[in-house]
Amino acid sequence: MGWNSWDCYGTTVTEAEVLANAEFMAEHMLHAGWDTVVVDIQWYEPTARAGGYNDSPPVELDGYGRQVPAVNRFPSAAAGAGFGPLADAVHALGLKLGVHVMRGIPRRAVELDLPVLGTSSTARDVADTSSVCSWNPDNYGLDHSHPGAQAYYDSQVAQLVAWGVDLIKADDMLAPYHDAEIAAYARAIERAVASPARGGRPVVLSLSPGTHLSTAHLPHLRENATMWRVSDDLWDRWEDVRAQFTRMARWAPHQRPGAWADADMLPLGRIGIRAERGEDRPSRLTGDEQRTLLTLWCVSRSPLMMGGDLPTTDPGTIAMLTHRDLIELLQHSTDGQEVLREGDLVVWTARGTSGGADGARYVAVFWTGDEPTTVRLPASSVGLPTVPGSRGTELWTGDDVTTTPAQGPTTSQAELVLDVPAHGVRLVRADHPGTTSQH
Known part of the structure; x- marks a missing residue:
């Protein structure tokens, strides 16, 4: 660095x-x-x-x-x-x-x-x-x-x-x-x-x-x-x-x-x-x-x-x-890899290895398109629990993120829903991927 x-x-x-x-x-x-x-x-x-x-x-x-x-x-x-x-x-x-x-x-x-x-x-x-x-x-x-x-x-x-x-x-x-x-x-x-x-x-x-x-x-x-x-x-x-x-x-x-x-x-x-x-x-x-x-x-x-x-x-x-959380991702993560690429959507995941991020799951959702979009990802495809309610933080904004029931006839499976700007990213850290919200 x-x-x-x-x-x-x-x-x-x-x-x-x-x-x-x-x-x-x-x-x-x-x-x-x-x-x-x-x-x-x-x-x-x-x-x-x-x-x-x-x-x-x-x-x-x-x-x-x-x-x-x-x-x-x-x-x-x-x-x-x-x-x-x-x-x-x-x-x-x-x-x-x-x-x-x-x-x-x-x-x-x-x-x-x-x-x-x-x-x-x-x-x-x-x-x-x-x-x-x-x-x-x-x-x-x-x-x-x-x-x-x-x-x-x-x-x-x-x-x-x-x-x-x-x-x-x-x-x-x-x-x-x-x-x-x-x-x-x-x-x-x-x-x-x-x-x-x-x-x-x-x-x-x-x-x-x-x-x-x-x-x-x-x-x-x-x-x-x-x-x-x-x-x-x-x-x-x-x-x-x-x-x-x-x-x-x-x-x-x-x-x-x-x-x-x-x-x-x-x-x-x-x-x-x-x-x-x-x-x-x-x-x-x-x-x-x-x-x-x-x-x-x-x-x-x-x-x-x-x-x-x-x-x-x-x-x-x-x-x-x-940015403290970004440097934590750089210095204390492993298994960083692209897990999905479909058109303008690119998704990467990584695992935290030490410090405050030990055991964390990182999900980086990139949108390379020229207009903003809403991305819906099955939680299981990015290593998050399949039961709705898994919590995390969007690291660039500090906003709380919670997985929600998937749309459609089967709602027991969780999905991650994120609004992503043009040429932008949403970087989510799920500190304890196994936990769910209580409401």
Whole structure:
């Protein structure tokens, strides 16, 4: 659970903006579990601009071809300090620091033929110049038949870890699926974390972008990564949110601690300040669409990465992000799964596992249609008692919910009746599914 600079600042985020978001998170969101701030792409590019990438960017490197923060944007990185001072400041707030990297080795390192630390090889020796990212000009892939390729990743990750980085978002890894690159990066993290200086503190490996990612890769992903995207970039468009229903229905049954399918960032609050797409704006998703997004991400147990600028995001969005019952569903539930899909109706269920939700039954009733509707569901189809009178709470509104006798000639069976808004959701928690009302 954290914040990522991409949706609001694109390639151009500054140290001051990262710290402002970290300070806001520590004060207003840490209590609810939000604990990570991530500096996204091109923190090493001094001429980065909003809305795209420069050709042949003059990326800043050390003498071994490893990216270092652009000092004009991250002034505390001067004199070779790297992200160390920023990590110290973030850690002092009780938070963790994440950074983005591209797959492979910088093209500029290859042009300069810089040495690979600890080897007799150079960047030209280890680069695979035929392997390039289709949308970003920064790097070449690595030739993993050459031992210097692993050594380069080892040195890059060792430097990030020495700075105090807690999460690495490795991009251009999954589409197409670069199994050798992923395994090499995971190996580099394992080696760096084992160093005495790290003290055993783990590093999260997050893989992107996830376009057309297949569950056939699940064993390899679980072995090498902590979290992985299951889609291309998601923005504040209803069609993007709606498309995630199918993907998360496919991935949710496989969720487990330490190996999480990631439905992508939350394009909520104030986004587009200097981003890749669109102008400075509040999220274009309606309130109901935002509640749908958050409910789907939590019932499917996706990681949560907020994309909007926290200090300038409206208080209502912050309240949604720190909603106690929603976070309880995310952190303390199991068996989240889609149990019904008929036309515009999608229903998910999950079971509470601890705390106040121990033994609870969650029912998320989504309506993806363009007009509001009334949904009637047999109680038995969502794991509720078949006798009318089972009680629960609709978590977004706080309203009491009670199952009622089904309509028709047989009224002994219970049904759940809910009014659901367009593109909206009703999230019901039945704390004691076996109980019934007394009237």
